[in-house]
Amino acid sequence: MTIDPGTLxxxxxxxxATILGLSIGIEREIANKFAGMRTHSLVTMGxxxxxxxxASFGSTPxxxxxxxxxxxVTGIGFLGAGxxxxxxxxxxxxxxxxxxxxxxxxxxxxxxKLYAISIFATxxxxxxxxVLWPIEEKFxxxxxxxxxxxxxxxxx
Numbered sequence: 001m002t003i004d005p006g007t008l009x010x011x012x013x014x015x016x017a018t019i020l021g022l023s024i025g026i027e028r029e030i031a032n033k034f035a036g037m038r039t040h041s042l043v044t045m046g047x048x049x050x051x052x053x054x055a056s057f058g059s060t061p062x063x064x065x066x067x068x069x070x071x072x073v074t075g076i077g078f079l080g081a082g083x084x085x086x087x088x089x090x091x092x093x094x095x096x097x098x099x100x101x102x103x104x105x106x107x108x109x110x111x112x113k114l115y116a117i118s119i120f121a122t123x124x125x126x127x128x129x130x131v132l133w134p135i136e137e138k139f140x141x142x143x144x145x146x147x148x149x150x151x152x153x154x155x156x
Contacts, residue, residue: 010052017048017110020122021103027129033096034083043079043100044107047072051111069108076104099125 003011021044025037054068080097102125109118 013048013052013110013113014045016115016118017044017107020044020106020110020118023122024099024103024106024125024129027126028096028099031129031133034093035096035100039100040103043076043103044110047076047104047107048111051108055111072104072108073101076101095129099129 018041021041022037024044025035025040028034028040029036050068050072054065057063057065057068080100083093083097083100085092102121106118106121106125109115109121
């Protein structure tokens with residue numbers, strides 16, 4: 001069985017997307033958040049696959065491939081909404097939901113063969129999670145009028 005180069009490229013895109021999502025998910029697992037390695041890997045891989053499938057339609061008169069890509073955003077919005085909840089008058093899961101949203105965008109970038117951009121966006125996403133989280137915890141939330149003194153791991 002011989003696999004054509006185009007199919008091998010798609011396999012590589014799916015693999016790259018999975019690794020990038022996994023990288024984001026590892027940080028979320030370490031931070032003990034709701035969506036972790038599997039969720040982020042599946043989101044990036046799924047967004048890549050949908051993007052590749054939509055691009056394969058080309059520009060035929062009756063098919064607009066951008067509509068499929070737009071539906072990825074809608075689907076991720078639904079998934080993200082399931083991650084956000086209220087507890088003791090505070091919002092939880094918003095950052096994790098935003099991370100899943102960015103993971104979908106990264107997957108779409110891989111699907112459109114924007115490899116350097118998708119890798120750079122992954123690094124930036126991890127930096128936002130790792131660098132800004134302690135700053136937010138130590139300085140902003142400490143002096144915030146909304147702080148109730150609860151340092152539970154539910155905060156996001």
